[in-house]
Amino acid sequence: xxxxxxxxxxxKWFVIAACCAVLLWASVLPVPAQNVGKxxxxxxxxSLFRAADEGTVVSAxxxxxxxxxxxxxxxxxxxxxxxxxxxxxxxxxxxxxxxxLHGIEYAWVRERHPSVKxxxxxxxxxxxxxxxxLVRSDSAYERLSDLRSRRLSFPRRxxxxxxxxxxxxMEASGAQPDQFxxxxxxxxxVTDALEAVIEAEADAVIVDGQALKFxxxxxxxxxxxxxxxxxxxxxxxxxxxxxxxxxxxxxxxxLQTGLLRAHERLAARELLMLWRLTRFEKPSDSYDRLxxxxxxxxPKPFEPVSFVQELYPSxxxxxx
Numbered sequence: 001x002x003x004x005x006x007x008x009x010x011x012k013w014f015v016i017a018a019c020c021a022v023l024l025w026a027s028v029l030p031v032p033a034q035n036v037g038k039x040x041x042x043x044x045x046x047s048l049f050r051a052a053d054e055g056t057v058v059s060a061x062x063x064x065x066x067x068x069x070x071x072x073x074x075x076x077x078x079x080x081x082x083x084x085x086x087x088x089x090x091x092x093x094x095x096x097x098x099x100x101l102h103g104i105e106y107a108w109v110r111e112r113h114p115s116v117k118x119x120x121x122x123x124x125x126x127x128x129x130x131x132x133x134l135v136r137s138d139s140a141y142e143r144l145s146d147l148r149s150r151r152l153s154f155p156r157r158x159x160x161x162x163x164x165x166x167x168x169x170m171e172a173s174g175a176q177p178d179q180f181x182x183x184x185x186x187x188x189x190v191t192d193a194l195e196a197v198i199e200a201e202a203d204a205v206i207v208d209g210q211a212l213k214f215x216x217x218x219x220x221x222x223x224x225x226x227x228x229x230x231x232x233x234x235x236x237x238x239x240x241x242x243x244x245x246x247x248x249x250x251x252x253x254x255l256q257t258g259l260l261r262a263h264e265r266l267a268a269r270e271l272l273m274l275w276r277l278t279r280f281e282k283p284s285d286s287y288d289r290l291x292x293x294x295x296x297x298x299p300k301p302f303e304p305v306s307f308v309q310e311l312y313p314s315x316x317x318x319x320x
Contacts, residue, residue: 039077040251042068043087043099046080047160048238051186051308060275067271072258074251084301088113091243097251102160103129103236107291108301115244118283119252120259122238125278127287130209131165131232136197137225141204144230145173152181153193153202154307155211159276165232166206167304177305186308191215198225233297236290239283256282 044064049057061078068076079096081087084105090096092115100122101109110116121127135141154166170177185202187193190211196202207215209231216223240259242252262268263279272278 037075040074040098041096042076042078043081043090043096044078045084045087045099045101045105046082047102047105048100049080050158050160050163051156051306063271063274067262067268067275068255068259070265070268070271071262072255074255084109085112088116088241091116091241094243094245097242097248098255099241100238101241102238103287103291104161104164104294104298105301106239106241107236107295110291116241117244118239118287119242119256120240120280121283121287122240122275122277123279123281124210124237124276125213126210127237127281127284128290129159129161129235129237131162131206131235132209132212132228133166133169133204133206133230134194134197134212134226135204135229136200137227139203141229143173144169145175147204147229148173148175148180149182150203151201152184152307153196153205154184154186155190155193155205155207156186156188156308158206158308159208161232161235162206162208163304163307164235164298164302166307167302168298169230169232184307191219194226195222198222204229233294234290235294236287239287240280 044061049060052060057080061080065076065078068074081090081099084101085108087096087099087101088106088109091099092113098119099116106118133144135147141147167177170180173180185193185196187196190207193202193205193207194212194215197205205226240255242248242255259280260282262272
């Protein structure tokens with residue numbers, strides 16, 4: 001009960017902090033002088049918002065828009081697009097100036113859309129993402145198949161690579177992903193998901209590697225009661241894409257210059273945090289290698305089963 005109350009308190013204070021931050025930015029940050037012309041069109045892939053209700057999607061896009069406007073002076077206009085290939089096509093055709101895809105989604109479509117290139121990488125400590133499946137240290141589980149018909153703890157706001165890795169790993173074990181676990185609980189926070197296994201309320205938990213690192217730093221003693229049973233290959237982080245069209249080169253450079261410095265401003269850092277990011281980085285050769293490697297592991301696009309109840313149906317929102 002105490003842990004549930006603590007989770008509710010964290011959620012309450014997170015909402016209060018987010019609202020205060022938005023009010024502060026609206027009241028004290030000047031609107032850039034350039035932010036008055038034709039809007040710049042951005043496409044966001046729908047998989048960024050797994051298990052999110054429409055209100056959360058609107059709030060998230062608003063905060064990303066605040067960040068873009070603050071750092072670059074452009075006035076962004078957003079639409080949500082269902083398919084990675086469609087988003088890349090719209091950038092190529094000029095229907096969109098920019099788009100955001102998960103790294104693996106860009107890896108799947110980049111050969112068919114060679115004029116669509118990374119502008120900046122959206123990083124949370126690293127350009128590499130990893131999912132980790134954990135069990136109690138004193139459990140007898142040795143492989144994923146041992147967890148069949150057991151209880152899974154799956155954080156509600158899990159990132160895309162966590163969904164993809166778990167789905168494919170269950171398929172590789174010879175099981176139907178939607179029939180593997182006896183039950184799936186979906187705590188609001190990673191901490192609560194990990195604590196569910198520590199307290200024997202669940203048999204396994206899957207989380208993002210950076211989130212696990214943070215938990216270990218904050219809870220070094222309790223984290224020793226967990227061990228990694230399986231982990232994903234490294235996934236490339238999400239990427240902001242633009243066109244190589246010379247007519248849009250200046251706009252792309254302006255966006256890149258502004259976003260690369262976002263972590264230097266307190267207000268921008270707060271907005272990054274709400275998107276679970278620490279900074280934007282320039283595209284690199286190592287990122288290009290990650291794209292090649294992930295396609296070797298996951299060569300074809302696929303949609304994972306819903307480990308969390310979908311609250312934002314595919315027919316709603318801004319996809320066209």
